[in-house]
Amino acid sequence: MSDKPAILVVDDHEPALYARSRVLEREGYTVLKATSGADTLVMAERFRPDLIILDVHLPDINGFEICRRLKQNPATSSAAVLHVTASALSSESHVRALEAGTDTYLVEPLDAGVLVATVQSLLRMQAAEMSLRKANSELQRSNQELQEFAYIASHDLKEPLRTVRAYSQLLARRFGAQLGEEGNEYIAFITNATSHMSNLIEDLLVYSKVGSERQRVPVPMEGVLSRVISNLQQAIEANGAAITHGPLPTVQGAPDQLEQLLQNLLDNAIKYRRPDVAPAVHVTADADDRAWRFCVGDNGIGFDEQYTDQIFRMFKRLNGGTAGTGIGLAIARKVVEAHGGRIWASSQPGEGSTFFFTIADEAVE
Numbered sequence: 001m002s003d004k005p006a007i008l009v010v011d012d013h014e015p016a017l018y019a020r021s022r023v024l025e026r027e028g029y030t031v032l033k034a035t036s037g038a039d040t041l042v043m044a045e046r047f048r049p050d051l052i053i054l055d056v057h058l059p060d061i062n063g064f065e066i067c068r069r070l071k072q073n074p075a076t077s078s079a080a081v082l083h084v085t086a087s088a089l090s091s092e093s094h095v096r097a098l099e100a101g102t103d104t105y106l107v108e109p110l111d112a113g114v115l116v117a118t119v120q121s122l123l124r125m126q127a128a129e130m131s132l133r134k135a136n137s138e139l140q141r142s143n144q145e146l147q148e149f150a151y152i153a154s155h156d157l158k159e160p161l162r163t164v165r166a167y168s169q170l171l172a173r174r175f176g177a178q179l180g181e182e183g184n185e186y187i188a189f190i191t192n193a194t195s196h197m198s199n200l201i202e203d204l205l206v207y208s209k210v211g212s213e214r215q216r217v218p219v220p221m222e223g224v225l226s227r228v229i230s231n232l233q234q235a236i237e238a239n240g241a242a243i244t245h246g247p248l249p250t251v252q253g254a255p256d257q258l259e260q261l262l263q264n265l266l267d268n269a270i271k272y273r274r275p276d277v278a279p280a281v282h283v284t285a286d287a288d289d290r291a292w293r294f295c296v297g298d299n300g301i302g303f304d305e306q307y308t309d310q311i312f313r314m315f316k317r318l319n320g321g322t323a324g325t326g327i328g329l330a331i332a333r334k335v336v337e338a339h340g341g342r343i344w345a346s347s348q349p350g351e352g353s354t355f356f357f358t359i360a361d362e363a364v365e
């Protein structure tokens, strides 16, 4: 078929079919013709026209039903549909037509100028929708590729890193005495760097996996918080941290991802503590416009609010001295966005920070 838009004209009344086809052919369109509903379905699937001009009253299948079937079939769903009716549609039929997937309708007798202008406008809309669909599937494909790349790269980096770590440990054990103070210091640098890299790789792996689990189940957030507190027990005890919370709801989500999210926020709340004040972290949730809004507040070092957007970016760190990979909040953001929510923070340097995130929930008013 040529690259001119193709239009399938359907009418069981031959003179009308002929007249419409002539008008459109004169405009340079490739025109295909059908005289029954059954023919329409076969030809639409075979020739994939850009637009179908459909008489509502066909002898075999009702026009609305044809439209519904066309829209249900992935092979024909992208064609625009223009209904032609003998009389103006009642409001009820108008609703039925739109629900069946009709893009618009015209009433007979058709004015050639109006027909051509309507066809042009529908084809413009159809072309815009097609290019959007194409861009969308291209984006999905490249996201998937990136995710796979991050996963494979981080996975493959683990092995050589294990070798570096094992041999530097062996070097320290077998030749530590000969290497002297300076040599041992160098080995300590290598060991620290490999631990840091190992943390980076683990975090990158977690980041690359977020979003791939799309199944949503009811997740009681109080249970999630208990697990996080138990995971962080060592840090909580070492810092004398107090973790308190208000009533937390059950949300629809991926349990492991939500645990990771809360853990990253709590881990930071303890890690970015003020030296002379024991960390106190409070977690609350309230209903907010079809979503749950959670707050994780701490009394730590805080940060300058001008950096709020930056800290959710990958590798962005404000406190170089404290151990970390700069990926924790990027993971948090990815989890929240995969749950249809958003994440943000407010802070006062020296007074503490509050991190907020929402988890979409249709049941919340």
Ligand code: ADP
Binding pocket: 264, 268, 269, 270, 272, 298, 300, 301, 302, 303, 311, 312, 316, 317, 318, 319, 323, 324, 325, 326, 327, 328, 329, 330, 353
């Ligand atoms: P990491 O903690 O590994 O550096 P994150 O992505 O978790 O990486 O955090 C990014 C940066 O945001 C941190 O380096 C820190 O500067 C800042 N930050 C995060 N959480 C807090 C907090 N609760 N209080 C103060 N600063 C924080």
